[in-house]
Amino acid sequence: MARLQLEDLKNYTKEQVPGAFEILKEYLRLPTISAQNTAIPETVAFVVRIIQDAGGEAQVLDDLGGNPVVYAFFPAGGGGDAEKTLLFYNHYDVQPPEPLEEWHSEPFNPVIVDGILYARGVADNKGDLVARLTAINVLQKAEGGLPCNIKFLIEGEEEIGSPNLAPYLEKYKDLFAADACIWEFGGKDGEERINMVAGIKGMAYLELSCTGADIDMHSSVGAYVDNAAWRLVQALATMRNERNEILVEGFYDGIIPPTEEELEAVRALPFDEEATATLYGLKRPLITATKGEDPREAMVFHPTMTICGLESGYTGEGSKTVLPKSAKAKVDCRLVPGQDPDHILHCVEKHMEKHGFHDVKVTSLNGQKAYRSDYNHPFIQHVIATAKDVYEAGCVLAPNSAGTGPMYIFGEMLQLPIVSTGVGWVKSKAHAPNESIRLADFEQGIVHMAHMLTGFPEAMKLASETIEA
Structure with a gap:
């Protein structure tokens, strides 16, 4: 099969983009909030429809509980290699839009201002799914x-920690078998370089709660009645000190130190401290500045407790x-390779007991392990090379992102290399008000996916030869 030229892909993509935007806007109008269980059936039906409209086979898997998982399959064309398979991972659920008063427009009514499309879920992760389906359309129309x-x-549960995904992946492992995987997200940095990752941090998401009475009381009784809110705040304060050091014994157990290659890659990542402070309106210095640490290394290699x-x-x-009867805190710990979320839960429970907070209950809401792919795998190098062809400012690949997702179970169960890239930008504000993507980045992301796919069989043949050698 003759490989399509990049300029041809750009021209074909330009023809497809107007229709793709209409599909994306319709998708964004669905308030698919997994945390609130809204619009799930409607969104599943919509996803199935756009897959079928793109010429794919869709199957809804809902026999193992939780929100349905959608499987899609597009066969290689007559000139393609039916022995090679690429898997895309995406999710159709989005974060809650609150606080609503901070949005400049209705979160589920997409609007375009100065070439920027605003809506909840447009960057995380609905824009990427539509971009990938559009890339398939582009290639299907070519010879x-x-x-x-x-x-x-x-x-449909990524935004709540993918609690039901592992059983689906285990039962349907053969259905999802592939040679490599493109993960859900990515975007451009402040220097317009596309940022990609070959791994992801894990998470232990905990709830700490304390109950001191059956009812709220008049605050005057604080002279002799203990306060559940103060009790919980004091318990939380024992876990991290004023230097932002995590004090829970055993928290750092098992951490696999980064390789020199990974350290070099991270030290080459862009990071503008002043631009970051401006973007978020920070009122205090960065933690890393006060500790004399490299924020890039902290972002990728350091676990957190938030x-x-x-x-x-x-x-x-x-x-x-009022003197409150109870208090509750949500705490997330971002984990690095080697840490185990169940172990973190156990360590926090022991910490509460050791410091006399027997009445503080610790509950795990979800947990995921961290994952990193092999930096040197031919597939990862292929994704980098094709990105450099498409993105004029170049690309940057980090060993793992600062965020979390269910990448570990994909890597362990399917045994494949994984790279994450997408259509976001430095001001996408995923999970925050006024989430956005730029229309030009959406189009460029389609071109990259199409260009990457055209050379995918050759890259995987090289991977096979490397393994055999």
Whole structure:
């Protein structure tokens, strides 16, 4: 099969983009919030429809609980290699849009302003799915059709930790078998370079709760009644000190140190401290600045412990003098290779006991292990090379992202190399108000996926030869 020229792919993509935008806007109008269990059936039906409209076979897997998993299959064209298969991982669920007052437009009513498309889920992860299906459309219209088989696994619980995905992947392992995988996300940095990752951090997401009474009380009884909110705050304060060091015994057990190659790759990553402070409106210096550490190394190689939310007593407008009966905190720990989320839970439980907080209950809400692919795999090198062809400013590949997803189970069960890339940009603000992508990046991302696919069979043949050698 003759490989399509990059300029031809760009021209074909330009023809497809207007229709792709209409599909994407329709997709974004669905408020698919897994945390609130909204619009799940409608979104599954929509995803199945756009797969079938693109010429693929769709199958809804819903026999193991949780939100359905959608499988899609596109066979290689007549001129393609039916022995090679690429798997795409995406998710159709999105984060809750709150706080609504910080949005400049309705989160589920997509709007375009100055070439930027705003809507909840456009960067994470609905834009990437539509871009990938559009790349398939581009190649199908060319002579010879798809250069390889293409599969998708599209789940609906990524934003709540993918609690039900592992059983589906285990039962349907043969259905999702492939030679390599493109992960869900990615985007451009402040220097317009496309940022990709070959791995992901893990997570132990915990809930800590404390109950001191059956009812809220008048605050005057604070003279002799202990306060559940103070109790929980004091317990939390024992886990991390004022230097932002995690004090839970055993927390760092098992960590696999990065290789020199991984360290060099991370030290080459871009990081603009001033631009980061401006982007988020930071009011305090970076933790790494106060500790004399490299923020790039911290982002990739250091585990974290973050209080994501606190809930207790009265938090409405005005005053209400109340001593709360209970308090609750959500805490996420981002983990690096070698750490185990179950071990982290056990360590935090022991920590509470050791420091006298027997009444603080620790519950695991979800846990995932970290994962890193082999940097030197021919597939990863192929994705980098094709990105350099498409993106004028170049590309950067990190060993793993600072975020989390279910990559570990893919790597372990399917035994394949994984690279994550997408259509976001430095101001995409995934999980935050005014989430966005730029239209030009969306189009460029389609071109990259199409270009990468045209050379995929050759890259995987090289991988096979390397393994045999």
